[in-house]
Each structure stands twice: as C-alpha cells, then as structure tokens.
C-alpha cells in the first residue's frame with residue numbers, strides 16, 4: 001500500500017506466475033542437471049567409454065544454453081516484475097534477508113563461471129580438472145537453491161521469526177528442510193527427464209537403450225523421494241493453508257486433488273516407456289514426460305503460492321502491501337490517509353477515490369475485468385450490497401486481506417466497481433431460489449462444505465429464515481439489501497431445500 005504499483009490491464013499474479021514457472025523449472029534442471037552431468041562423466045571415465053563421454057559433452061552444451069541463457073533471463077525477469085508489481089513485498093524480503101541474497105548472488109555467479117569453464121574445458125582441461133569444475137558447478141548451483149529455499153519457505157511459515165525477528169529463525173523455518181528435500185529431489189527427477197532428451201536424440205547412438213534406462217532411474221528416484229518430502233511438508237504448513245484446499249478455494253482444491261494423480265501418471269509413463277521398453281520409446285514419449293514434469297511442478301508451485309494467500313509473508317505482510325501491525329492505524333484514519341503513495345484526488349470525487357482504493361487495496365490480486373476481474377463479480381449485485389461485502393471482505397469464502405478503510409471509502413470503491421464497463425446498472429430478480437442463494441449467501445457460505453449454510457439454518461422453517469434476514473446484519477454478515485420478493489424466494493428455497501431437519505437429542 002506504500003509504493004506505486006505497475007498498472008497492468010490484467011491480474012498481476014498471472015504475469016509473475018508465467019515468468020516464475022519457467023524460471024523455477026529451468027533453475028531446478030540447472031541444479032539436478034549439474035549432478036547428472038558430473039556423475040555421468042565420472043561413470044564414463046571409469047568405464048573408459050569414449051562414446052558415452054562424447055554424449056555427455058554434447059548434453060552439456062544443450063544444458064548450458066538452456067540453464068544459463070533462459071535461467072538468467074527469467075531470473076532477472078522475476079526481480080523486474082515483482083519489484084514493479086509488489087514493491088512492498090519485494091522490499092520486505094530483501095530487507096529481511098540482505099546477506100542471504102548476497103550469498104545467493106555469489107553462488108549464482110560462481111555457477112555461471114563454472115558452467116562456462118565446464119562446457120568450454122572438455123578439450124582444454126585434464127580429466128581431473130574438468131571433473132573438479134563439474135563438482136564446483138553442481139555445488140554452487142545447489143547452494144543457490146539452498147539459500148533461496150530459506151527465503152521462499154519463510155513466506156509461508158515464518159515461524160518463530162514473527163516474534164524474535166531473528167534472521168536465522170526465519171531462514172531455518174518450520175518448512176525449510178521439507179522444502180529443501182522436495183526441491184533437491186525434484187531437481188534430480190527433472191535432470192533425469194532432461195537426460196531422456198539426449199538419450200532419445202541422434203547423438204545417443206549405440207548408447208540409446210542404456211542411457212534411457214539410466215535417465216529413467218534418475219527421474220523415478222527423484223520423483224519418488226520428492227513425493228515423500230511433499231507429504232512431510234504438507235504436515236508442516238499452517239492448518240489455515242491446508243483448509244484452503246478443502247473447498248474454500250475451488251481451484252486450489254481441484255489442483256491439490258489432481259497433482260498426486262498427475263505425478264503418478266508421469267511415473268507410470270516413465271516406467272512403461274524408457275525404463276522397461278526403451279526400444280519403443282522415443283522423442284514423443286520424452287516430450288510427453290518433460291511436459292508432464294513441467295505441468296506437475298507448475299501445479300505444485302501453484303498450490304504453494306495459492307495456499308499462502310492472502311499473505312506475502314504469513315501473519316506479517318498481506319499481498320496488497322498491508323502489514324498486520326498497521327491494521328489498527330488504517331482502520332482509524334482510512335486507507336487513503338495512511339497509504340503513502342496515492343494520487344491526490346478531491347475528496348468529493350468519489351469515482352477517482354474509488355479508483356485509487358482499487359489500486360492500493362485490490363489490484364495486487366484482481367484486474368478490473370477479465371481473468372480475476374471484479375467487473376463480472378459485482379454484476380448482479382447492487383452498489384449497496386457490494387459496499388456491505390467490501391466492509392466484510394475478510395469473511396468471504398476466499399482468502400482476502402481485511403478491509404481497513406472507512407465506510408465512505410467502501411462506498412466509493414463499490415461505486416467505482418459498479419461503473420466499470422460491462423456492469424449493468426440495474427439488477428434483475430434472480431431466476432430462482434438457488435440463484436438468489438448464489439447472490440446473497442454463497443460469497444461467504446457453501447452448501448455442505450466451508451461454513452455450511454445447511455448447518456447454520458438447521459431446523460428453521462422458511463418463515464423463520466425470512467424473519468432472520470430482516471435482522472441478519474452483523475459485523476460479519478451484510479444486511480439483506482434485495483427486494484422483498486427476492487427475500488421470499490430465497491427464504492422458501494432455503495427452508496425447503498437447504499435447512500436440515502433438526503436431529504432430536506443431539
């Protein structure tokens with residue numbers, strides 16, 4: 001809320017997600033691939049197998065191109081985008097871990113130099129020197145993972161750091177070790193998948209069968225060990241984060257259920273393809289497993305990012321740049337008086353006020369329209385209802401930072417949202433009771449899941465529910481702002497279809 005934010009016409013998270021997924025994929029291949037190269041080189045030299053050695057050499061060139069060029073470009077790209085899109089979060093992470101970042105950059109520099117020497121040193125260095133450089137490359141690459149992992153896992157589980165503010169408490173946080181194992185083993189798995197690329201290419205020649213089996217073993221070991229580490233990690237993350245994947249966040253729920261299945265499918269294809277039937281397996285299978293590997297990894301990272309919402313650093317800093325310890329001050333004076341960087345607008349120009357409020361309070365997660373856009377969400381609500389929901393936004397089913405503005409600010413924001421292109425100015429009576437429920441209750445309640453409405457209105461008749469809506473307004477529930485007919489429609493439907501019969505004697 002304190003720095004100017006880059007004004008994109010689409011949801012900000014999308015841009016970070018696209019760049020980050022590519023970067024994270026390549027960064028892990030760079031680590032696991034480093035180990036794959038040096039271990040395979042050592043093996044080839046021990047067996048005195050010049051053919052295999054030549055294959056490793058050719059693999060190392062493709063590897064360098066991928067990991068250094070794309071890795072470095074997307075890495076810089078991430079800094080660039082997060083700095084523009086979430087300056088407060090970026091600044092908090094830099095300030096908390098200044099030395100960790102410095103160490104990481106040193107390792108990254110070492111990694112680049114070692115990789116270049118490794119690739120151009122095949123014919124220029126002695127076998128011993130060349131292998132030493134290979135190990136230096138791998139260790140430097142792995143250490144940059146070790147360092148960054150401390151910072152990324154800190155975001156979800158800052159643990160004791162929240163009270164001690166000791167950088168080591170934050171770094172070696174409750175999910176540090178499990179995340180490190182996930183990342184290290186997945187890196188090995190990806191290196192195996194990438195190894196299959198060379199194994200099924202022309203350069204593999206007579207070693208094609210052996211190399212496929214060898215790479216398949218790498219992937220399977222990596223995938224299996226990383227999956228075990230995921231189970232460990234899952235037990236260490238906050239209960240609130242796990243809850244989000246049980247229906248509260250619909251997409252995260254589906255993704256969490258499907259990720260293990262996708263990983264299992266990946267493992268089965270690797271077993272049935274390159275491991276057991278390498279003769280029949282070729283580039284199409286390699287492309288398929290590489291794609292699936294990327295997909296699974298992307299899903300996993302997506303869940304990790306998703307369950308952290310609405311925080312950048314759990315219990316400390318919200319995605320929209322609000323710090324947990326600022327809430328009281330904001331509530332007293334309002335958002336625009338406290339956010340340090342807002343365009344100055346006349347207090348009477350409520351549309352301009354609303355636009356500023358959207359920028360500082362909502363834009364980190366929402367666009368105006370399109371993917372994650374608010375225009376489609378407020379369509380079908382009256383401004384009065386939108387205002388009431390904004391004031392209680394932390395009670396909506398989705399994870400959102402609390403509303404810290406004044407009542408006037410909530411109204412100005414609602415007004416702004418309702419004049420966005422495509423938002424109808426009049427709302428029609430819902431088609432049926434279910435549609436009325438979707439409009440009035442489902443933003444915060446569900447049927448059978450999170451905050452199950454059936455349970456709350458257990459044993460109530462339609463008339464009682466109708467009465468209830470007259471007085472339902474509270475800190476967490478909005479007043480009923482629809483017409484009388486809508487209220488009747490909703491009460492009838494709820495009484496007949498949703499309210500459970502009271503279980504006697506419970």
Ligand code: HEC
Pocket residue numbers: 250309310311319320358361362363364365366372374377378390393396397398399400401442443444
């Ligand atoms: C931390 C990120 C985040 C911030 C900040 C945020 N939201 Fe959301 N919001 C979400 C997510 C995630 C959803 C659910 C999206 C989905 O279901 O596809 C959501 C959903 C909504 C919905 C739809 C609720 C429903 O049930 O239909 C509304 C309305 C909304 N947000 C308004 C706002 C407003 C207004 C602000 C600013 C004051 C805001 N949000 C700030 C993450 C955020």
Ligand code: HEC
Pocket residue numbers: 389392395396440441442443444445451456457469474476477478
């Ligand atoms: C802005 C979010 C929000 C909306 C919209 C909302 N509720 Fe609630 N409702 C809550 C919360 C939060 C609770 C309390 C949960 C708890 O503490 O267990 C609650 C509790 C209730 C309760 C229990 C009694 C009480 O007052 O705490 C009933 C009954 C209820 N809701 C009915 C409804 C009905 C019917 C609708 C739709 C017309 C609705 N709610 C819309 C958030 C909401």
